[in-house]
Amino acid sequence: MSDLEVVSDHDDDHEPDHEPEPDEAADEQFAFDVNDFPGGARSAIEAVLMVVDEPITEMSLASALELPVDDVRGHLTELEAEYAADQRGFTLRSVAGGWRIYSRSDYAPVVEKFLLDGQQAKLTxxxxxxxxxxxxxxxxxxxxxxxxxxxxxxxxxxxxxxxxxxxxxxxxxxxxxxxxxxxxxxxxxxxxxxxxxxxxxxxxxxxxxxxxxxxxxxxx
Structure with missing residues (x-):
């Protein structure tokens, strides 16, 4: 080997061409098509509604699920009608500019007893x-x-x-x-x-x- 020959400790051929930026990694992590889920877009909307603690707007749902606002509005209306037809213990309502799942008013005595049993939480x-x-x-x-x-x-x-x-x-x-x-x-x-x-x-x-x-x- 001549004095001019140098053996590198690193093989450039194995180095990655591009390290993903943080934003790109986040996009890949949350990349999905709601229609690919077993229950489709409606089930995806239900999943989000189950974790919100205040009414969520149609625009916010559409943005999170990457759906047209009109489609989201249609799904919400259908879910509301479905819950009413099936006489579920909960209902979907549009309140204060957004949508949220509530317990049905028919079951107010049951819910009130559960929440207030043994404590005074009502306003005076x-x-x-x-x-x-x-x-x-x-x-x-x-x-x-x-x-x-x-x-x-x-x-x-x-x-x-x-x-x-x-x-x-x-x-x-x-x-x-x-x-x-x-x-x-x-x-x-x-x-x-x-x-x-x-x-x-x-x-x-x-x-x-x-x-x-x-x-x-x-x-x-």
Missing amino acids: QASLETLAVIAYRQPISRSRVSAVRGVNVDGVVRTLLNRGLIEELGSDGDGGAFLYGTTDYFLQRLGLGSLDELPALAPYLPEVDLLDEIAEQGRR
Whole structure:
């Protein structure tokens, strides 16, 4: 062997031509066609619905499953009808701008007994009344809620905030007091698509146009 001959410790022929980038590896890991699954696209949609903890939009489902939005909407509607026809213990509903699986209202006594057996998880009457005032008069300050109800509501408002039923919506420009309103979770719990679906105010609360007058009287 001449002095100019060099034997390399590495064989270039065995080196990979291209190392996959992280994004490429992720794409390969999650590459699939929902129609290849045993139950097809509908079963794939069901699988996703079983793990969401809040309503999921048709657009989000379509993006995750790489399906046209119209196809997703059609599958959701068919699933909803199928569950109703089979009298399943659960139902699929469109709530707060998205879709989610819920236990059927017919079985509310069974579910309530299971969840509440041995514990008090219901809202108190004071909490329900305060929540109603906020729902119908939002955005509204804590002091005005107190004036309408005629009692201090600080503790009740904290409870409703902790339960995720209300949230702060900014502050009053005049006095700087926090303003409160209901959350999407509130709509979910009531099974409403929007606040427009709230039932008529009477006879649960005074007429809406009288609430401001009552509040002003309470502040005097």
